[in-house]
Amino acid sequence: MKIALIGYGKMGKAIHEIAQEKNARLGKNHYDISLIIDIDNRATVTKEMLQQVDVAIEFTSPHTAVDNIRWCFDADVPVVVGSTGWTEQLVELQQYAIANNKSFLFAPNFSIGVNIFFEINRYLAQIMNQHEEYDVIMEEIHHTEKKDAPSGTALHAALDVLKRLDRKSIWNNDEERKKDILTIVSKREPDVPGTHYVTYESDIDKIELIHTAHNRKGFAGGALLAAEWLKDKKGAYSMEDVLGFTK
Ligand SMILES: NC(=O)c1ccc[n+]([C@@H]2O[C@H](COP(=O)([O-])OP(=O)(O)OC[C@H]3O[C@@H](n4cnc5c(N)ncnc54)[C@H](O)[C@@H]3O)[C@@H](O)[C@H]2O)c1
CATH class of the missing domain: 3.30.360.10 (Dihydrodipicolinate Reductase; domain 2)
Structure with a gap:
């Protein structure tokens, strides 16, 4: 599964590390982190480059999350979002994803x-x-x-x-x-x-x-699990859907 990491700070790096740990058990390229996007190269990554991945995982900031989600919608790339602090726009983005056949999963906490x-x-x-x-x-x-x-x-x-x-x-x-x-x-x-x-x-x-939480591993492992779960689905989801819990 080809993955783009949007945001390569504490969480992006933790996800990369867990993906490598899991690959040691699941097979060399099970989680193939093929695109890493951060503030310094964001402007050079084209829609076509983003479209090479199966799913994007977004952990940036409250101010940049919505723009990145819209970018993934526009490229038709399923997006798993962990950034918090922007959720006044959540319902609007969920409705957009459902109405336009996009794949979107937000969780305020992936652990x-x-x-x-x-x-x-x-x-x-x-x-x-x-x-x-x-x-x-x-x-x-x-x-x-x-x-x-x-x-x-x-x-x-x-x-x-x-x-x-x-x-x-x-x-x-x-x-x-x-x-x-x-x-x-x-x-x-x-x-x-x-x-x-x-x-x-x-x-x-x-x-x-x-x-x-003792460390960030729980968030990172949950985000990878969610990415795998979302990649072939359409609509707007949460971690409750991944785990089969009530809402
Ligand atoms: N949902 C969860 O389980 C969970 C867990 C931990 C943190 N978070 C949230 O995730 C977000 C990121 O957390 P973090 O600890 O990794 O923060 P961080 O500050 O360590 O990393 C954020 C990274 O995003 C980059 N960035 C900023 N703007 C960008 C843009 N437009 N495009 C691409 N990259 C950009 C920054 O340069 C930085 O490297 C925060 O909102 C935090 O609250 C959520």
């Missing part, structure tokens, strides 16, 4: 563990809807270079809670606690790949759901 955490979070919120004595708060901790807050992962988990918990109507990203608002606290600390908490607390006890 299998986080997607299990999302599934448990949805289940827990559904149960907690009957138990008003519990208030809920979320917290995310990431490395200091992270550009967006709250993290795409925290936002995804928060929207899943808001869909299921009638007593919360919106989220906020400050520490002010209000009864009908789901607060997401964002902290930035050196060298933290990503930690997410969902905490339900009553006067008598506390239930915490925590996911801690």
Whole structure:
């Protein structure tokens, strides 16, 4: 499978490394990273060059993701997107992909563990809807270079809670606690790949759901899995589709 990496920073490099590790088991060129695109060569890569790959994997930044997704749509190349912080345009791009037979998969977090955490979070919120004595708060901790807050992962988990918990109507990203608002606290600390908490607390006890990423390997492996899953499909998908989870 020929892959273009769009964005060759921490994540692009981690995906390349995992692809090479997997090739050692699956066969020399199972994941053939045949095109690497970053800011310094982006302008020299033509649509025809991009069309040589089976799938593109995009991990750049909140400001460049949408332009890169549209570029892949225009070239008719399936695109797996990990960049976060641009999701106000997600629905529009999903609708475009469905209406125009493009292949698009976005996940705010590609780690299998986080997607299990999302599934448990949805289940827990559904149960907690009957138990008003519990208030809920979320917290995310990431490395200091992270550009967006709250993290795409925290936002995804928060929207899943808001869909299921009638007593919360919106989220906020400050520490002010209000009864009908789901607060997401964002902290930035050196060298933290990503930690997410969902905490339900009553006067008598506390239930915490925590996911801690030890490194970037989980995101990279999940992105490759998603790329393989997407390459022959049309439409707009998420990691829940890859793993067969609820939405
Ligand atoms: N979905 C997930 O599982 C997941 C996991 C980790 C990070 N992320 C997100 O992925 C994005 C990238 O993360 P990172 O840690 O690799 O960042 P990074 O800053 O280390 O790397 C980004 C790379 O993109 C390049 N770039 C910028 N503009 C570009 C353009 N127009 N075309 C091509 N390349 C361009 C930069 O030069 C840089 O090398 C961020 O938005 C981050 O929040 C998502």
